[in-house]
Amino acid sequence: MPTKLIAVLIAVSEDRPMVLTLEGGRVLPSGPLEAGHRSLQTGLRLWVERQTGHALGHVEQLYTFADAPDNDAGDERSVLISYLALTRIHRGEHGWRNWYDYxxxxxxxxxxxxxxxxxxxxxxxxxxxxxxxxxxxxxxxxxxxxxxxxxxxxxxxxxxxxxxxxxxxxxxxxxxxxxxxxxxxQDMAGDGRRILATAMARLRAKIRYRPVIFELMPDSFTLLHLQRTVEAVAGQAMHKQNFRRLITQQDLVEETAEVAPDTRGRPARLFRFRREVIGARRIAGSKLPLTRPV
Amino acid sequence: MPTKLIAVLIAVSEDRPMVLTLEGGRVLPSGPLEAGHRSLQTGLRLWVERQTGHALGHVEQLYTFADAPDNDAGDERSVLISYLALTRIHRGEHGWRNWYDYxxxxxxxxxxxxxxxxxxxxxxxxxxxxxxxxxxxxxxxxxxxxxxxxxxxxxxxxxxxxxxxxxxxxxxxxxxxxxxxxxxxQDMAGDGRRILATAMARLRAKIRYRPVIFELMPDSFTLLHLQRTVEAVAGQAMHKQNFRRLITQQDLVEETAEVAPDTRGRPARLFRFRREVIGARRIAGSKLPLTRPV
DNA sequence: CTAATTATACTCATAACGAGCATAATTAGG
DNA sequence: CCTAATTATGCTCGTTATGAGTATAATTAG
Structure with a gap:
């Protein structure tokens, strides 16, 4: 039975959560499992980095399933191992879609x-x-x-x-x-949307207790930018003051000397992720500081 | 590349967390992936129930990996899909080991x-x-x-x-x-202990936000019995009064008319799991009411 | 009848959380 | 220069969740 790896590559660009797709947004990138890799995870990482040129941040396995055999094509049933991977993009790259299109x-x-x-x-x-x-x-x-x-x-x-x-x-x-x-x-071919949904759910759960959101951020950012990124992923608006309190109290970030350049109101200080907390204990407050949905 | 399913069957017996093993405790039950099942999960469920005669409660996929090829045996490398499954046992069945032996x-x-x-x-x-x-x-x-x-x-x-x-x-x-x-x-063959560790971690995490602990309980039980079961899984002692508060406040259980038969101090009331909460929202208080480790 | 044992009900202090007020530091436009 | 709009940031306050413990109840063993 053939085995395939499927990658759900996620980035956040201009406060919108994006997923890398192929064939006009209808399929997720995938490739055959190659023997010879130390582990499936490193195999996936190498393969994606070679194919897309994106350095991957956090990578985690999502789910393995047997896809529905496509009888018309006479296909054999195959085992699909899906992965979530976080990265960053720059404007103008191809194939990135807003996940809310789906x-x-x-x-x-x-x-x-x-x-x-x-x-x-x-x-x-x-x-x-x-x-x-x-x-x-x-x-x-x-x-x-x-x-x-x-x-x-x-x-x-x-x-x-x-x-x-x-x-x-x-x-x-x-x-x-x-x-x-x-x-x-928008739909996708085969189980594409099901896999994307799994990835979205996993990421939304993960940002509550691990600082993975910073894998989606540039090196320095304002707290509002960080908040907008979390909101983009969670799909929910948050209470600004309480969001800051949550982030700063846990020492997840440190101030830089600079302030954000292009700004409308009072200039915002730029912050930087404190990488030393990565290994550390889970971040507190599994609850995100949502605003009341009115 | 051959694909195998591996099941980590867990039960709690006499306040001890048990795992089903074969070959003197050195391997976990596994079987080949058979085509023709609607999904991997139902395939595993049928296979385990046929092999062991145990009705499975909660089943969830753990992790998929490529095992280290056993070069001496000239084995081909294979893909292993591991599952966690919760069930109940009765005294005297074979192959069940206390997971803390490992x-x-x-x-x-x-x-x-x-x-x-x-x-x-x-x-x-x-x-x-x-x-x-x-x-x-x-x-x-x-x-x-x-x-x-x-x-x-x-x-x-x-x-x-x-x-x-x-x-x-x-x-x-x-x-x-x-x-x-x-x-x-005690060790296991191959990646056995790594898989068991994954299962233990997943179960310990899961009992905090889903009422899966009741899959390991008999139909009626005292609150202390429930507490001992949670403690067995979590490997940590808990504060009795706060444990009750957590359970009762969330309406996870309902009183029965009976009290526990064999008892030393004041007789304890028997409770029953309220199955209607299964689909319901996640259980509150992700924190278990631990006692201070002194 | 007493000690030991377990069950169960409450209390209390503290931390976490949700909501909002108040003030500061900018720019845009008259 | 002055004012409104806008965003940043600091702080308060009430409520709930949590950790810890006290008090009392209902049994059995002796």
Whole structure:
């Protein structure tokens, strides 16, 4: 059975979370597993760095699965090992897409974020209503939990659960019945979006207890820039003063002598990540300082 | 490249965390990946349930890696996909081992827990001293962090990091130089202990935010029994009153009409897990109510 | 009847968190 | 120069979560 490695390369550019894609945004980069590497992880790292020229920061394995065999093509079923990798990009490189193109409802910082969820919830309610009463109730419960309805609160880590719910409901192109109208959001080939959803969920979880967000930042940055990057990844707006408190209290950053050059209001001091905390204990406060969603 | 599935089956029996092994405790159960299953996960579940007769509760994928090819045997290198699975056992079944037989230092509830860590730390200090000064300092920092020295506090989730440190230092049989004396603890063939360490770490992390601990409990139990089970998994003693507060406040359990039969002091009420919270939001308080390690 | 043992209910101080007020230091535009 | 707009930064305050311990209840062993 052939084995492939799949990389979800993530960067944040101009406060937007980006993912590296190929073939017009429809597939994620992947390559065959080559023998001879010391470990799968170093194999992936070498391969990506050679293919894309990007130095990778944090790399972690996501999930391994057997893909659906493409019977038409007579393909053999293969084992896919997926990875999350963080890096930085510069403007103008090709193939980078905003990950919210694929999951518009995951961006709860957008002005229409809640409204979009409400529209999706209405479609899902149709799906629940189409089932027998007992099953319908189960579905309603899942919908409320995953989409934070009925006062339950939005959980930004449930990216995969939301996608799978839409998949089951036939509301994504990957699973929609002929003629069925899918929810807005670009699709990918095969399991692409499922893998991307897994990567997003993992990253959103990770930034709460490991300082991986700095892998996505330039060397020096303002606290607002840092906040915007976290908000981009989490898809949620945060309370500015409390965000600073969280960052500074934990000594994650240190001041530089400079202030940000292009600025509108009061100039902001530039900070730098204190690399020495990398190995250190988990960062405190697993809770991000969200603002109340109004 | 052949692909194998490896299962780390965990149960808790008489307040001891147990793992299912074969061949005198030296290997974990594994089997070939069979085509035709809907997913790897269901494939594993069916296979384990057929082989062992155990109904599995929670199952989750751990990690996929390429094992070191056994050149002597002329083996081909293979891809190993490991899983954590929770179940229950009854006395007298074969092959179940206390996981602390493999990692004695992970049991910080044992009276000699800290003393054992101190002895290991001394051996590791030798290893740090053997390196050039700069590298030695890095090693000392890692040792202090992973083993909670110098007032840093024991982090029960660092099981894998501790094992890998000992591996690097040549203090486990898997890596010890000829004639080198390893730290106490039974070894396993190949990457067995590394996989077990991964499973332990994952489970210790998981019980903090998902109610998976109940997969290891009988239908009804006292709060002390529940506490002992959590302590067995976490390897750390907890504050009794605060433990109850954490469990009851979150409505994870409901009272039954009965009290525990065989009891020494005041009879304890029997509780039952409220299955309806399974799908629900993550359980609060990621912190377990530890007692101060004195 | 007493000591030992376990269960259970509360209290209290402190730390963490969510929310917001107040002030400082800029630029843009009259 | 003056004012409004804008962003940065410092600080307060109430609430909740957490760590630690006291007090009391209900049993059994002797």
């Amino acid at each position: 999951f518009p409802w995951e961006d709860q910082t957008a002005p229409d974020g809640r409204a979009l969820v409400a529209r999706i919830a209405a479609r899902l309610e149709d799906w629940a209503r189409a089932a027998p009463p007992a099953l319908g109730a189960v579905r309603r419960q899942r919908i409320a939990l995953t989409f934070g309805l009925e006062g339950l609160g939005w959980d930004d880590e449930l990216v995969l659960q939301r996608y799978e719910l839409l998949w089951e409901a036939g509301l994504v192109p990957e699973s929609a019945p002929p003629g069925g109208a899918a929810v807005r959001g | 990692f004695p230092w992970e049991d910080q509830t044992a009276p000699d827990g800290r003393a054992l860590v101190a002895r290991i730390a001394a051996r590791l200090e030798d290893w740090a001293r053997a390196a050039p000064p700069a590298l030695g300092a890095v090693r000392r920092q890692r040792i202090a962090l992973t083993f909670g020295l110098e007032g840093l506090g024991w982090d029960d989730e660092l099981v894998l990091q501790r094992y890998e440190l000992l591996w690097e230092a040549g203090l486990v049989p898997e890596s010890a130089p000829p004639g080198g004396a390893a730290v106490r603890g």
